[in-house]
Amino acid sequence: MVSTTPKQNRTAELAEQTFRRLLAWLDQGANSNGQSYLAIRERLLGYFDRKNCVQADELADETLNRVARRLEEEGGNIETEMPAKYCYIVARFVFMEYLRAKEREIVALDDIGRQANATSPEDRDRKERLLECLDRCSAKLEASQRELIFGYYSGEQRVKIENRRSLAQTLKITVNALSIRACRIRDRLEHCVRECASGE
Numbered sequence: 001m002v003s004t005t006p007k008q009n010r011t012a013e014l015a016e017q018t019f020r021r022l023l024a025w026l027d028q029g030a031n032s033n034g035q036s037y038l039a040i041r042e043r044l045l046g047y048f049d050r051k052n053c054v055q056a057d058e059l060a061d062e063t064l065n066r067v068a069r070r071l072e073e074e075g076g077n078i079e080t081e082m083p084a085k086y087c088y089i090v091a092r093f094v095f096m097e098y099l100r101a102k103e104r105e106i107v108a109l110d111d112i113g114r115q116a117n118a119t120s121p122e123d124r125d126r127k128e129r130l131l132e133c134l135d136r137c138s139a140k141l142e143a144s145q146r147e148l149i150f151g152y153y154s155g156e157q158r159v160k161i162e163n164r165r166s167l168a169q170t171l172k173i174t175v176n177a178l179s180i181r182a183c184r185i186r187d188r189l190e191h192c193v194r195e196c197a198s199g200e
Contacts, residue, residue: 022068026083040064040084044091051095052176054183059098063091133196137189145185152182 026036041060048056067090071078080086138146151167154160168178 018068018072021071022064025071025077028083036083037064040087043084044087047088047091048095052180053095053098054180054187055098059091059094063087063094066090066094130193130197133193134189136196137192140192141185141188148178149182149185149189152178 023034023037026032026040028036041064044060044063045056048059053059064087067078067087070090078086138149141149148167148171152164154163164175164178168175171178173181
């Protein structure tokens with residue numbers, strides 16, 4: 001049996017107190033046995049799903065964690081007409097941060113292609129390393145995933161849009177569903193390429 005130190009016990013105790021405070025605040029004086037928490041979390045999941053976020057679970061939890069931390073700062077109460085309304089306000093900020101993070105990831109992956117014009121020996125070496133890593137990482141994907149991700153990013157502007165529509169029709173899914181699948185595969189590729197390029 002693993003023993004916990006006093007510091008670990010104290011941290012766990014504080015975390016439990018913070019969670020209980022969140023439950024009480026969501027209940028607004030009534031005791032729902034956690035049903036209010038589950039209901040608002042389900043609504044947040046729906047919000048992030050409608051925004052086509054591939055990490056809806058994590059974003060819903062992050063939203064409620066931020067509300068809990070704010071409650072901690074405010075001594076257990078946030079002045080608002082409805083807790084759900086306040087949670088949605090926080091969720092919008094979480095969503096905006098998610099979009100900015102995704103934009104940075106897209107730029108990072110696009111950098112691999114842009115380095116094809118590199119002229120210095122260092123830039124050429126880096127480009128070759130990145131392309132080699134991309135080849136290795138894409139080889140780890142299933143054939144269907146490789147076809148999807150390369151088909152999704154092939155072409156420019158209007159051609160790319162038409163390619164995506166055609167790919168979605170072939171797979172018999174919506175363009176939004178295709179985007180979510182591509183996003184998940186791209187996340188895996190980016191993580192793999194970063195690890196490969198850094199020699200991890």
